[in-house]
Amino acid sequence: MQLFRQLLVAPAAIGLLAPLAVVNSPAAHAADLNINSVSDYTDVANSEEQVTSITQFSDVYPTDWAYQALASLIERYGCVAGYPNGTFGGNRAMTRYEAAALLNACLDRITEVTDELRRLIKEFEKELAIIRGRVDGLEARVGELEATQFSTTTKLSGFTNFVAGATKAKGDNFRFEKGGVGARDDYNRSWGAFTFSYDLRLSLKTSFTGKDLLFTRLRAGNMGRTSTWTGGGVLMNTLNTAAPGGNVLGVDRLYYRFPLGSSFTIQAGPLTRNTEMMGYKPSAYAKGGQTVLDFFGGSLGVPGVWNKETGGGFGAIYSNKSNVSKGDPYWTLAANYVADAGEASDGNPTTGGIMTDNSEANFTSQIAYGNKQWGLALGYRYGQCGARFRTATEYAFSESFGTPCSVATGTFIDGDGEEQDILERSGASSNSFSFNAFWRPEDSGWMPSISAGLGKSYLNGNSTWDDFTSKRGMASWMVGLTWTDVLMKSNALGYAVGQPQFVYDDEDFVADGGYAMELWYKFQVADNISVTPSVYWLSRPLGDFTQNYKGDYKSFGVFGGVIQTVFKF
Known part of the structure; x- marks a missing residue:
């Protein structure tokens, strides 16, 4: 004393x-x-x-x-x-x-x-004794975690989605060929069963300096190409949670991200995604909820630009967020290059590689301005032949992806005396543009958040490629609404409508247009468990293949119902 x-x-x-x-x-x-x-x-x-x-x-x-x-x-x-x-x-x-x-x-x-x-x-x-006991308990728990953690630099998080549901075709049962099975019956016979699938993701986030990130994601599922939810039957049927098949755990994301000064971020890796190098997501749709269709979720209504291409590549992101007051809008400018995963690891320059004519590469960029409450963004993507538009009508898919990237310009006799084609690169490519905007209220209530996207794409090529496509212009759009804390806190309600990538021309703007709409409600069962029932409708997913059948207007649509149960840890 x-x-x-x-x-x-x-x-x-x-x-x-x-x-x-x-x-x-x-x-x-x-x-x-x-x-x-x-x-x-x-x-x-x-x-x-x-x-x-x-x-x-x-x-x-x-x-x-x-x-x-x-x-x-x-x-x-x-x-x-x-x-x-x-x-x-x-x-x-x-x-x-x-x-x-x-x-x-x-x-x-x-x-x-x-x-x-x-x-x-x-x-x-008494209060001080309680606080002292809590501090002692926290010290013990921290000591236990330090003793049992598998790494001092890596954090593991998990995401599991149980997907249960079915689809059914509605409309005219027209036949594409004489004596063939009707389109409606054929779909229901091949894709109409009730299924139970899963999507498992294990993310490893490693930091060596506290500011950098080595991201590794392991993924497994039982969907794959034979699943309705990965575009089986019609491409517009793809869910945002569509997982690989075979029940095999594999690496589906691997990249390294680090800051360069206070305003720039660099990302590179053998399995990186172009839309994950945008720096800013100009959408509030399903924020606090669970997305259903890929067109509204991962593609933001503009699959021409937000095509979620994954492979070998690199990108740079600039943001002045650190130079403005907290909550104020800021600028983000991003640009990246990604070659398709199958081609990026191919050492043959005639079939793949990085920065070759056969990389199926994507150059994607975006400029955005906004904050968490509202935002605007302009996007652009240049795609080599074979680079996907992701979600589209069947007719648009055949026009853009059915065209060959190499064509035969002659023949020659090889060493075994066999006649072989002389292949020449067609020079086909695409240019896609997008505009996205969103706004959401400061407080939850009857007013929903509003998200919108508008996209446009153009196919390009040399005279050799012209013979394989009849239409060059494509477009897409969407509007999505999301209500948060509906009926109970942390629950959410969402509705979206739009048109996935479709082909148009000057004479008939909606020649290929097919509509998509979804409605969902998320129940937050526990802090890390949610259940989301949803329904959706795909109007004319076959596109112009439906309308032009024998010159008559035909109807064909797909109705879907899905329940997603998500566990996070």
Whole structure:
């Protein structure tokens, strides 16, 4: 306690006791002691008219070297008094009697504070014991985690989605060829069964500096090419959670991301995705919910640009977010190059490789402006022949992907005497543009968030490629609404409508247009478990193949119902 008191009165000792050496010197005489002054000082120090502000002293100024020490004693402890004439007398020598009076007043105040603290500690003794127990428990848990964690640099998270549901074709049962099975019956016979599938993702996030990220994702599923949910039957049927098949765990994402200065981020890897290098997602659709169709979810209604190409590549992202106030809108500019995974690892330049004519590569860029509440973005993607548009009508898919990237321009006889075609690169490519915007209210209520996307694509090629396509222009659009905290907190409701990639021409703008719409509701069962039932309708997913059957207008659509149960850990 003596040491504690000495620390508290240190300012007084430094600022006021220095002159004692002069008082105690041989030159000091008993006559120098003014007992009346000491008595006056003591009376004022013990009176109720205590000095409460240093400004009450007429002879103390902010430029004085002990000004801060004196102010602290007055304002924090109230144990400093002056003389009856309103002065402090800071430049005059201090007697032992004056020092004793000052120290006694300060020690009395310190004793009062100490007694008050004792009373508070005793009053909240139970609460302090509870807090102490919680701290001890946290220390034990932290120690246990440190002892059992598999890595000090890597964090593991998991996502599992159980997908149960079925689809059914509706409309005319027309036949594409004489004697063939009707389109409706053929679909229901091949794709109409109720199925139960899963999508499992294990993400490993590793950081070596605290600012970089080595991202590895392991994925497994039992969907694959034979599943309805991966575009079986019609491409527009693809779900956003469509997983690979075979029940085999494999690496489907592997890249490294690191900052370059305060505004740039670089990402590169053998399994990176172009849409994950955009730096900004200009959509609020299904935020807080669970997406259903891939067209509305991962493709944002513009599959020409947001085609989710994955493979070997690299990208750069610029953002001035760190230079603006929190919550204010900011700029994001991104550009990346991704070659298809199958071609990126192919060492033969005539069939694959990086930066070759046969890479099936995508150059994607986006400029965006906004924050978490609203945003706008313009996107562009250049795709080599074979680079996918992702979700489209069957007619648009055949027009863009059914065209060959290499054509035969002649023949030659090989060493075995066999005739072989002379293949020439067709030079086919595509240019796609997109515009996305979103807005969401600050508070949940009857007003939903609104997300919209509009895309347009053009096919290009040389004269050799012209013979394989009849239409060059394609378009897509979507509008999505999301309500949060519906009926219960953390539950969400969503609805979206739009047209996946379709072919158009000047004479008949909607020659190939097929509509898609979905409705879903997410139940938050627990913190890490949610259940989302949903229904959707695909109007004329065959596109122009439906309308042009024998010149008659025919109807053909697919109705789907899906329940997704998501577990996160």
